[in-house]
Amino acid sequence: MIDDPCEIGAGTKIWHFCHVSKNVRLGKKCNLGQNVFVAPDVIIGDNVKIQNNVSVYTGTIIEDDVFLGPSCVLTNISNPRSQIIRRGLYEQTLLRRGCSIGANATVVCGTIIGQYSFVAAGAVITKDVPDYALIIGVPGKQFGYMSRHGYRLQNPDSDGIRRCPVSGWRYYEEGGVLRCLDLNEDSPMFEK
């Protein structure tokens, strides 16, 4: 079911039993699996993959290249009460470019999920997640970093460089912020 008005980019695929609400902006080449609900006013970038049984509530902003695993849960009110109407007081949750949310994970609203971070299956996110961080458990705690290619980054070399064990791409942490040193225009993961 697609409500009017909404924008759906070229090449986006929407499978069975989905509902895309009004004023949604859904980018190009996205994939919505079975039973996905997108609430009014949600903004979703390009090449976003949303697996089966996910509800994306108002207040959520999803940047390009994000992956939402099956049955993961996003939220938009941190203290819901049936008798108190909080419609219009939704809290914002920002999923930054390239992050992955594992199956059955829960993201408590008001958080920013960093670029290319990786939330393990079943984890519960209660605070902001740094770029490239791997978060596991309830409540979610950081266990090192994941590369853009989705592999755990090794401990830093003597020169402070961490490498992806599969792609060989190099990463460097400075001031608590991890950056990738191997981006170039030939790469499909070129920084937009």
Ligand SMILES: CC(C)(COP(=O)(O)OP(=O)(O)OC[C@H]1O[C@@H](n2cnc3c(N)ncnc32)[C@H](O)[C@@H]1OP(=O)(O)O)[C@@H](O)C(=O)NCCC(=O)NCCS
């Ligand atoms: C987080 C993840 C990437 C870790 O993978 P990994 O680096 O290969 O980790 P390992 O399997 O070697 O496990 C390392 C330890 O972490 C634990 N662990 C792994 N995943 C975990 C999870 N999701 N929650 C809690 N603990 C986890 C393992 O039990 C193991 O513990 P141990 O050392 O005490 O035995 C992976 O388990 C995961 O959650 N992937 C997401 C899968 C998913 O949701 N896919 C969606 C699309 S279908």
